[in-house]
Amino acid sequence: MAFLELTGLTKRFGEVTAVEDFDLTVERGEFVSLLGPSGCGKTTTLQMIAGFEQPTAGSITLEGRDLVAVKARNRGIGIVFQSYALFPHMTVAQNVAFGLEMRKVAPAERQRRVEQALALVHLEALAGRYPRAMSGGQRQRVALARALVIEPEILLLDEPLSNLDAKLREEMQLELRGIQQRMGVTTILVTHDQTEAMALSDRVAVMHRGRLVQVADPLQAYENPLTDFVSSFLGKTNRLEGRVLERQSGGCRVAVGETTFEAPPPPDEAAAGGGRVIVSIRPEKVEFRPAGAGLVEGRAAARIFLGDHWLYQVETPLGVLLVIRQNAGPAEVETGGSVGLAWDPAQVRLLPYEAQA
Amino acid sequence: MTRNGPFAFLFSALFVVFMTAPLVVVMGVSLTPEGFLEFPPSGLSLRWFRAILENPDFIDAAWISLYLGIASASLATVLAVPAALAIGRRRFAGRDFLLALFMSPLTVPTIVLGIAFLRFLSQFGLNGTFVGLTLCHAIFITPFILRLVLASVTGLDRTIEKAAESLGASDFTVFRRVTLPMIMPGVVGGWVLAFITSFDELTVTVFIVNPSTTTLPVRLFAHITQTTDPLVASISTVVILFTVGLMFLIERLYGLDRLLVGGEGR
Amino acid sequence: MPGRFAPWLMSAPALALFVALLLVPLGMTFVLSFHAFGFYTGIETTVDLANYIDVLSDGYFHEIFARTFGIALVTTLLCAAIGTPEAYFLYRMRSRWRSALLLVVIGPLLISVVVRTLGWAILLGNRGVINTALMDLELITRPIKMMYTTGGIVIALVHVMIPFMVIAVWAALHRQDPATEQAAESLGAGPATIFFRVVLPQAMPGVLSGSLIVFSLSASAFATPAILGGRRVKVVSTTVYDEFLNTLNWPLGAAIAMLLLVAVLLVMVSWNRLVERRFAQVFG
Ligand SMILES: Nc1ncnc2c1ncn2[C@@H]1O[C@H](COP(=O)(O)OP(=O)(O)OP(=O)(O)O)[C@@H](O)[C@H]1O
Ligand SMILES: [Mg+2]
Numbered sequence: 001m002a003f004l005e006l007t008g009l010t011k012r013f014g015e016v017t018a019v020e021d022f023d024l025t026v027e028r029g030e031f032v033s034l035l036g037p038s039g040c041g042k043t044t045t046l047q048m049i050a051g052f053e054q055p056t057a058g059s060i061t062l063e064g065r066d067l068v069a070v071k072a073r074n075r076g077i078g079i080v081f082q083s084y085a086l087f088p089h090m091t092v093a094q095n096v097a098f099g100l101e102m103r104k105v106a107p108a109e110r111q112r113r114v115e116q117a118l119a120l121v122h123l124e125a126l127a128g129r130y131p132r133a134m135s136g137g138q139r140q141r142v143a144l145a146r147a148l149v150i151e152p153e154i155l156l157l158d159e160p161l162s163n164l165d166a167k168l169r170e171e172m173q174l175e176l177r178g179i180q181q182r183m184g185v186t187t188i189l190v191t192h193d194q195t196e197a198m199a200l201s202d203r204v205a206v207m208h209r210g211r212l213v214q215v216a217d218p219l220q221a222y223e224n225p226l227t228d229f230v231s232s233f234l235g236k237t238n239r240l241e242g243r244v245l246e247r248q249s250g251g252c253r254v255a256v257g258e259t260t261f262e263a264p265p266p267p268d269e270a271a272a273g274g275g276r277v278i279v280s281i282r283p284e285k286v287e288f289r290p291a292g293a294g295l296v297e298g299r300a301a302a303r304i305f306l307g308d309h310w311l312y313q314v315e316t317p318l319g320v321l322l323v324i325r326q327n328a329g330p331a332e333v334e335t336g337g338s339v340g341l342a343w344d345p346a347q348v349r350l351l352p353y354e355a356q357a
Numbered sequence: 358m359t360r361n362g363p364f365a366f367l368f369s370a371l372f373v374v375f376m377t378a379p380l381v382v383v384m385g386v387s388l389t390p391e392g393f394l395e396f397p398p399s400g401l402s403l404r405w406f407r408a409i410l411e412n413p414d415f416i417d418a419a420w421i422s423l424y425l426g427i428a429s430a431s432l433a434t435v436l437a438v439p440a441a442l443a444i445g446r447r448r449f450a451g452r453d454f455l456l457a458l459f460m461s462p463l464t465v466p467t468i469v470l471g472i473a474f475l476r477f478l479s480q481f482g483l484n485g486t487f488v489g490l491t492l493c494h495a496i497f498i499t500p501f502i503l504r505l506v507l508a509s510v511t512g513l514d515r516t517i518e519k520a521a522e523s524l525g526a527s528d529f530t531v532f533r534r535v536t537l538p539m540i541m542p543g544v545v546g547g548w549v550l551a552f553i554t555s556f557d558e559l560t561v562t563v564f565i566v567n568p569s570t571t572t573l574p575v576r577l578f579a580h581i582t583q584t585t586d587p588l589v590a591s592i593s594t595v596v597i598l599f600t601v602g603l604m605f606l607i608e609r610l611y612g613l614d615r616l617l618v619g620g621e622g623r
Numbered sequence: 624m625p626g627r628f629a630p631w632l633m634s635a636p637a638l639a640l641f642v643a644l645l646l647v648p649l650g651m652t653f654v655l656s657f658h659a660f661g662f663y664t665g666i667e668t669t670v671d672l673a674n675y676i677d678v679l680s681d682g683y684f685h686e687i688f689a690r691t692f693g694i695a696l697v698t699t700l701l702c703a704a705i706g707t708p709e710a711y712f713l714y715r716m717r718s719r720w721r722s723a724l725l726l727v728v729i730g731p732l733l734i735s736v737v738v739r740t741l742g743w744a745i746l747l748g749n750r751g752v753i754n755t756a757l758m759d760l761e762l763i764t765r766p767i768k769m770m771y772t773t774g775g776i777v778i779a780l781v782h783v784m785i786p787f788m789v790i791a792v793w794a795a796l797h798r799q800d801p802a803t804e805q806a807a808e809s810l811g812a813g814p815a816t817i818f819f820r821v822v823l824p825q826a827m828p829g830v831l832s833g834s835l836i837v838f839s840l841s842a843s844a845f846a847t848p849a850i851l852g853g854r855r856v857k858v859v860s861t862t863v864y865d866e867f868l869n870t871l872n873w874p875l876g877a878a879i880a881m882l883l884l885v886a887v888l889l890v891m892v893s894w895n896r897l898v899e900r901r902f903a904q905v906f907g
Contacts, residue, residue: 383742464839
């Protein structure tokens with residue numbers, strides 16, 4: 001039996017459907033990210049798990065027990081809010097102790113656990129401070145300590161890192177993952193930052209317009225997206241509209257405009273659409289060849305240096321293709337130069353056709 | 358937002374009864390056909406509303422209150438808007454003093470203001486004149502206008518004015534075409550609040566009127582302290598309806614909460 | 624508008640009015656309070672402390688000042704006790720109900736105090752609505768005396784002042800992060816705990832500033848005590864009124880008014896000091 005199970009979860013606000021028919025199972029100790037663009041229903045889903053919104057339909061069970069009927073305060077779920085929601089009139093230690101007080105933990109034990117939780121987030125020294133006198137990263141840690149100290153069955157994080165600057169965010173990501181693994185607490189993270197989701201989670205759940213489109217481990221979701229939306233949302237990709245010409249053993253031939261090349265087998269939906277498919281080729285899977293020796297020929301229109309790698313824009317008959325090359329010494333191709341582009345046919349992805357989102 | 362429980366509902370219901378009871382009673386009493394106060398009225402009649410028309414004293418007083426409200430609110434607005442612009446967007450020596458001075462009528466007990474005005478006006482033979490009343494009312498309604506205009510001035514994005522300037526507008530054009538329209542809600546809201554405050558005022562006014570410039574609240578007060586008959590109830594009912602009408606107008610145009618809470622309500 | 628004096632120029636018209644019609648009159652009143660008054664001679668421009676000594680040494684005036692500040696204090700406590708939870712309920716209400724109720728709560732602020740007090744006079748009189756109803760229900764045999772009592776004045780003052788309290792608390796509630804309530808709930812707190820441990824402490828600056836407004840306005844209220852207390856239950860402001868417009872002893876009235884002004888300002892300053900010291904660390 002799964003640990004946390006969401007089945008057919010739906011939430012409507014009057015006319016607006018925020019979440020529709022959402023199914024997800026989470027195993028004990030797992031770290032799952034809910035990922036999707038703004039307004040896709042991530043927060044609403046989290047609020048239903050926490051008990052602050054009543055689902056319009058569907059069920060939420062924890063180890064087989066129905067959660068929907070349980071009041072938020074009795075669910076035993078720890079939450080870190082995007083605004084942190086620290087109690088401004090209480091010190092750090094009082095903030096962290098609050099949940100233990102509600103559980104009527106004896107004072108001595110309470111103090112021990114507060115100290116422990118603050119040590120976990122490296123804030124022992126600031127126990128007597130008020131939240132007002134703290135930096136964003138410190139507040140974030142207090143919020144995390146406050147949620148963890150009650151030893152929650154599930155930890156919910158609603159964009160906990162989005163108010164931090166880039167460097168601090170990276171630091172906190174590592175720390176968050178470390179703490180989560182040490183405590184083994186089942187965690188659901190809401191974010192619209194795909195690198196954050198991929199860096200932290202065991203599995204990512206990609207949402208689009210209130211629906212769950214794909215749940216998979218980060219590598220799987222990145223390498224084998226199920227839809228056009230997932231492939232464009234997770235990382236960069238070259239998105240082309242193409243047509244399946246003929247099936248071959250273990251693959252097919254596709255045409256994009258005048259150009260044809262080999263690809264893995266098309267999705268089942270392609271047949272119904274008269275062979276129309278979306279062709280997705282990740283920029284880092286494209287390689288340079290001497291002019292005249294590629295699958296397509298092009299001209300390097302622009303080149304951007306990004307430190308550890310180069311990003312090229314290459315004009316080809318297929319349109320402008322992005323190419324990412326590792327920075328291993330001097331640039332491989334000069335701007336304005338003619339080049340051939342090639343890729344391993346196995347790295348091409350054919351996805352069901354959708355009009356551009 | 359979370360729903361309130363039954364306790365909250367009961368509490369709010371009792372609170373509404375408490376807040377409306379005196380107003381409901383006044384309106385109820387005004388409909389009595391009898392010559393004395395009774396509630397609920399034994400019948401319904403407009404007798405006491407017709408009686409208002411036979412009391413030119415009250416009608417004259419109402420006109421004076423109306424003129425006084427318009428004159429003093431307009432005067433105070435004309436004075437307060439430039440002051441608010443200076444205080445709201447410039448840092449200068451004496452700024453805190455000016456702000457404290459202009460807001461001080463809210464801190465000084467109104468009875469003290471009343472006798473101070475009386476002392477001053479009688480010294481210069483202005484007591485009981487409409488001009489004297491207007492000047493004095495302008496003083497104690499200025500804080501209301503200043504507060505609302507200040508709120509909209511400080512919320513103003515100065516880059517918009519800089520944009521207008523970069524497009525070639527003169528200082529005066531910037532003010533008339535850009536600044537003023539943007540602070541207009543605050544100015545209008547302040548004027549209305551000032552008008553109502555002036556229209557309702559008793560404590561200051563009671564000291565500085567004479568029989569020919571008696572305002573409605575003063576006349577009503579004088580009448581009530583002598584006798585409470587259904588006539589004061591019917592006049593009060595008219596005042597209530599007039600105010601409620603204004604209230605709905607404000608709510609439509611501006612938002613009552615914004616006017617009274619100062620932009621923080623939602 | 625550039626220029627160092629521009630702000631002063633822009634404020635000049637208002638400043639002129641305030642100097643001429645506020646500072647000068649207050650100064651003149653202050654001077655007036657040192658003059659003497661003779662029944663036949665009128666105001667005499669001697670200068671001494673006689674009026675202040677009269678007021679400060681007379682038990683009659685002590686009683687009036689004590690009554691005034693007692694009424695103000697009880698009114699403030701009642702307003703805080705009723706207005707704070709009501710503001711919170713209002714804050715949690717669904718928006719459609721909230722707009723309607725807000726109109727009922729703060730709308731009366733715009734209606735003349737004379738009219739509102741008249742309503743209370745009709746309700747509280749010996750043959751008023753409340754006594755008549757209670758006697759009709761045979762709950763009492765003789766009317767309860769509510770007119771011309773401090774109790775009656777307090778009830779009406781609470782009605783007049785409570786919108787200020789609701790507004791102040793309401794504004795403070797809007798300044799807090801609504802997620803703190805959810806955070807407390809997720810940590811296991813019930814509605815009462817959330818209110819007393821999380822909401823109220825954050826709203827406290829609003830309660831305290833509302834209290835200050837209510838207290839100072841109640842201490843200097845005139846219309847309500849004048850109508851409901853008459854000559855029988857005198858407060859400072861009605862005493863000043865009588866000295867000026869009935870006895871015509873302006874110097875004595877001015878001295879009483881100056882004492883009221885000083886008392887109210889003292890309360891305000893010390894209250895602000897107290898509040899600042901208490902909250903500087905937390906809310907800054
Ligand atoms: N209380 C509400 N009433 C009406 N509509 C709502 C309400 N809460 C959310 N919605 C709508 O439901 C949809 C999903 O909202 P939600 O807050 O879950 O999005 P989100 O994925 O968390 O977005 P973001 O990344 O911007 O936080 C949005 O279209 C939003 O407008
Ligand atoms: Mg969200």
